[in-house]
Amino acid sequence: MKKKPEWGFKENQELHAAAAFTIRNILEAIMGNIDESRTGKTMIHLGHGDPSVYPCFRTTTIVQDALIESIRSAKFNCYPDGVGIDVARRAIAKYLSRDLPYLLSSDDVFLTVGANHAIEVLLTVLARPGANILFPKPNYPIYEARARFSELEVRHYDLLPDQGWDVDLDGVKALADENTVAIVLINPGNPCGNVFSSEHMKKIAETARELEIMVIADEVYAHQVYGPKPFIPMGVFGDIAPVVTLGSLSKRWIVPGCRFGWIALTDPAGILQQTGIGACLKSCLTISADPPTIIQGAIPSIIENTSKSFFLNINKLLKEAADLFYEALKEIPLVTCPYKPEGSMFAMVKLNISAFDDIVDDTDFCMKLTKEEAMILFPGDAVGLKNWVRVSIGTEKKVLEDAIARLKEFCIRHTKTN
Incomplete structure (x- = not known):
């Protein structure tokens, strides 16, 4: 030969x-x-x-105790479903619903190996030839890295430092076209440390509805606020435009090594399910990685028992x-x-x-x-x-x-x- x-x-x-x-x-x-x-x-x-x-x-000892109990119970040594085990999905749905004017169900929640994995999954689901997505500038770098492996064209809108890092909405409208699928919004802000006001977020949702695109609300730092503005989840405005919310255990509980996150359809009109995004998320997670079942089993206790x-x-x-x-x-x-x-x-x-x-x-x-x-x-x-x-x-x-x-x-x- x-x-x-x-x-x-x-x-x-x-x-x-x-x-x-x-x-x-x-x-x-x-x-x-x-x-x-x-x-x-x-x-x-x-x-x-x-x-x-x-x-x-x-982190709180509640996290440690919950993980130990999850291991000792021997209930969580199995393979999970691709979207996550039901008790953990229900716990996250209940947790997110506290801040929303409507209730989420476990079917609205998809568990991931941290927020970076959630970003990877979402960009995979949304990718199609000719489509584009709007990222903030400045941005969290993993969005840029993962976009290189998708068929999504990336377009950057500005955050305005002299206006508290608010979104340049006129710039967003100028960037978007009939092939735009989503706008990414990070709140509280990474890397800027900003918190969007309720009024500004409503305008963002109205802009998304006008452009007929979804909002990807990266809320990894949800509730981690200490200025005059409270944290308002973008899902509050899900009746204006469909919102996909990303979250994580990492930052609020100070356990980035646990690698546990979620994608939630905070979309009371059900547009994301009707258009097949929910089913596509399930399919993507079926062939992707899962957060360890041991950690999933600990989630209900962590969510319910951590003190204010x-x-x-x-x-x-x-x-x-x-x-x-x-x-x-x-x-x-x-x-x-x-x-x-x-x-x-x-x-x-x-x-x-x-x-x-x-x-x-x-x-x-x-x-x-x-x-x-x-x-x-x-x-x-x-x-x-x-x-x-x-x-x-x-x-x-x-x-x-x-x-x-x-x-x-x-x-x-x-x-x-x-």
């Missing part, structure tokens, strides 16, 4: 390109600059939204961090935070690049900050805003104070001296 000149397989370059969008890959590249022995400083990681390593942000005081304490800690960071930033040259965080655990900070002596852009800023101060921030270019940085404020007070001091020293050191 004639020998083949080379192997029949080779690396998937498209996969590399998609992975370049992910937070993990970007942070890995930045962290490669850390040399704690050279700087004499321990690493401060404000590049991702995972405060679980800090004692003040540890736990959530109030988490929000109190985040508010204190937001207040500290926002005020301290005013004393640091060449950086500005145009909007004080009110929700999630992030702030977007603008860099005055032209006033730095030897900083080329936001990525260069983050690389040099890591090398000189052993401190990690996330470059804004990766979320769609060049020459900004995203800062996670979900950390202990003393760590945040140290981070602010390091940031100030770095900015002063690199300021142009005319």
Whole structure:
């Protein structure tokens, strides 16, 4: 037999390109600059939204007890249905219904391996040749990464920093056409730390109805608010336009490693079921991964038994961090935070690049900050805003104070001296 000149397989370059969008890959590249022995400083990681390593942000013992009981019961060692086990779906439906003017059933809920998996499933379901989807700018990077593997054309609408990161609705209308399928809305905001008002959300729903598209409401940080505006789920306006809600256990319960999320059809008119979206979600999940059944079995207890005081304490800690960071930033040259965080655990900070002596852009800023101060921030270019940085404020007070001091020293050191 004639020998083949080379192997029949080779690396998937498209996969590399998609992975370049992910937070993990970007942070890995930045962290490669850390040399704690050279700087004499321990690493401060404000590049991702995972405060679980800090004692003040540890999850409730309710989560631990529920997981132990789920294991010991021996009821949840089986394969689950693709959409999730019924007791967990009912618990999530009941949980979401608390904030809605209508009741969800378990048939409206589809369980996923965290919110990233939910995004993957939804983009798969909506993809078809010629279709397009509207993403915010700035955006959560995994949307961009997953879209590269779908047939959806991506179009970006602006969030307006001088208007509290509200949606540029005129821009949305200009972008959409007859092939637009959905608009993605992240509230509370990642990466901006904003919270949409009820009035603004109603306008978004009315715009979606006018354009005849669905709203994908990414509410991973639901109820994690600490400013003047309360959290209002987009599903409240589901009678105006159909809404698909994404949620997760990760952030509110501070357990990102549990990898448990959901997709909910918050659509009282039933448009998403009538158009086959519900059936398509079920089909997609049938051939996809499932959250561990052990975790699914623990969900009813976690949802029902976690005290309000736990959530109030988490929000109190985040508010204190937001207040500290926002005020301290005013004393640091060449950086500005145009909007004080009110929700999630992030702030977007603008860099005055032209006033730095030897900083080329936001990525260069983050690389040099890591090398000189052993401190990690996330470059804004990766979320769609060049020459900004995203800062996670979900950390202990003393760590945040140290981070602010390091940031100030770095900015002063690199300021142009005319």
